Amino acid sequence: MDKKSKEYYLSLAERWFDAETSEAEERELRLFLAGTDDPDFDEARAALGFLAAEAAQTPDAKRAEEGVAAKPVATLGHVRGRTATQSTVGAGATAEAVWQRQPSAANDPSAAKPTVFRRLVPALAVAAGVAAAFVLGRLSATDVTLEVAPQAGSCYSYVHGVEINDEDFAVTSMENTLYDLFSPVSAPDPRTDLTLIFNANK
């Protein structure tokens, strides 16, 4: 493969991704990709391989496998240049997905040219993802730590609905509560548990 032809096919692949190639050019690209292992074409090869595998799983292909006469298979379009629509065929018929090809630049000069926005879509997706992860992370952290905890700087007690704004009272109350929780008298003693178990079995 000489450099000029590689550049040509790279350009062709780029145009294929942008849905600007004709069917003849797409076939030419497929033929070329079938005979090269150049890693520069991995993306196009993966996308075209995916489409080929997907085509084998379309309802028509499945019916063909089952021996039912297949309807004409819709032409597969490009990854970026196709849409899936639902169509109902006749009364009582089941709806099926039909891949429709959007007009390519070669077929229709009015076809959309790649815009700055389209080129920014992946970057925007990443930015949105990072922002969403950050917001969700912050929200989850807030749920866990701050909503159970009192407001920052607060130090108060309520005794049966009566507020006591006495810092010493609150701290003493806190200490007494923790002494009650962590003192050996309160904390679970394995011997106590065993006594309870054996007494219960008597």
Next chain:
Amino acid sequence: MKRLLIIVLGILLPLSGMLMAQPAYAVKKVFDGKVLDRGSVVETAIMGKQLAAYHLSSFHSLKYAAGTPEAQTVEDLVLADAAMANEKETVFVDGRLTYAILAFLEEAPFNEYICYQSDGTTATLVYMGGSATLDDLKSIFATKE
């Protein structure tokens, strides 16, 4: 391939954010005043420098009458949180929870604890957070001054 990677990352990052999200504690609704009548509890809340000596940054406790349907609800909520705790010490007497220390250590060095104690007459529910480990707290509060 680079584009595919970028698109996949764009999809996976929000998903990972959701997966990392942790649910709020079940006992949160007790501290929010949605279970117990505020007029019947003794509440203490401290968040600030007063707790520095104990390596804690927040403390919130509720003392209330045990044996009521509301107290049973609190017990159930504590048990729900116990299922998610990294470390826990629980004591049951006649099928009732009487003592629980639940440690949530995933955000270390910021540890969180939910404690519960009931003697059949009075019950205490505590939330606290800080850098203190369970051993720190036990050694500090093992003996009453």
